[in-house]
Amino acid sequence: MKKLINIDLLPNFERDDEELIEKILKGYEDLRAQREVELELRKYFPQGEILFFGSAREALTFFLSILKRIDNRQEVLTQAFSCLVVPNAIKFANLRPVFVDIGDDFNFDLEDLKSKVGYNSLALIIQNTFGIPAKLEEILRLAKEKNIFVIENLTHALGARYEGNYLGNFGDATLLSFNRNKVISSIIGGALIIRNDFLKKDCLENYKSLNEWSDWEVKGLLLGTKILLKLKKYYHLKVTKGAIRFLRFLEITPEMVTSEEKQGIKPKNYLRKFPDKLFPLLLNQLKKLEKFNNQRKKIAQIYINSNLLNFSFQGEPNFLRFPVFSQLRKEILEDFKKDNIYLGDWYRCVLAPCSNNLKIFDYQEKSCPQAEKISQTVFNLPTLISEEEAYLVLEKLKKWLK
Ligand SMILES: Cc1ncc(COP(=O)(O)O)c(C=O)c1O
Structure with missing residues (x-):
């Protein structure tokens, strides 16, 4: 059978990642890994406080909840042609998504954006769809003029640049995703980089009280991924697809978007810190x-x-x-x-x-x-x-x- 090419099924995992998964399953820990991850990220984001979450969507809800506490504007401008977890993340922070149409770069259409900005606009999310930088200069100018917070979504675009600088160094906060089909992957995960000094203290204080993943949940995730990586070789067989569906049913290889999320319901355990045990995997991918x-x-x-x-x-x-x-x-x-x-x-x-x-x-x-x-x-x-x-x-x- 021909070699599998699959854009969604763990495309970034190589032999060394697989070996690391095995090692972590056997109890391997590296207490310096988080610090090293931060150092690697500094090559792309020299400034800002970095916080790690279970996903980018959770990082977004977290950041918007902080904004909501300090400002009574209610609307977040976000683009159509997106994943539904984005409007969900806005709604889970008790704010309202306002959808903006896209231009032929798959990002905000500037005219539509201007027409939808109003007195109630609190923040805007620049998507950088597929890794294509949005029209940053004009968007940043508008945001400054109207005093709107800017969130750079780099879930598709970690490593892309605008006028020579890496994206993620222009707004008030930046979102990263380490989910399975993203730029790099530690199976799950995301990060928030808080660049606005005024917001750092609140973010850090609130972050402390977030829950952690339990050890058995992380083990389940690693085990599910280990099995998936083995099954990849037999993906052409019907029985393999059935086995993958069964793993999803057992929730050890969770769906990218859960059935609850598809109905706009906040999943249980939403908004948790990134699991410590996965930092070595994240570090390996970052390198x-x-x-x-x-x-x-x-x-x-x-x-x-x-x-x-x-x-x-x-x-x-x-x-x-x-x-x-x-x-x-x-x-x-x-x-x-x-x-x-x-x-x-x-x-x-x-x-x-x-x-x-x-x-x-x-x-x-x-x-x-x-x-x-x-x-x-x-x-x-x-x-x-x-x-x-x-x-x-x-x-x-x-x-x-x-
Ligand atoms: C544009 C966009 N933003 C945010 C996210 C959420 O990322 P995560 O899966 O880490 O929550 C996704 C997920 O696919 C996405 O496509």
């Missing part, structure tokens, strides 16, 4: 960040050279995924699966995963027409693959995108 991102850049360039660039961008993107469009998306994704290649479908709906009741997330249908239109035809190519694999993907794609 490989530059290598991963160089490869992503190389593969994205191959796609660009093959005339697949059908969108605009500014700055220096770091493509977590490379977006392409086709009316035949469904057929293409199915056809690739026959060759054991699983392409991505971010974002097949304005708020993904698809829900037939977007009102749960305060989204009014037709309020962001461009996002709705783009979500009907977009799909994504992997970037953390070998050059040989990229040419294989291109060869197969050629017959569809003529």
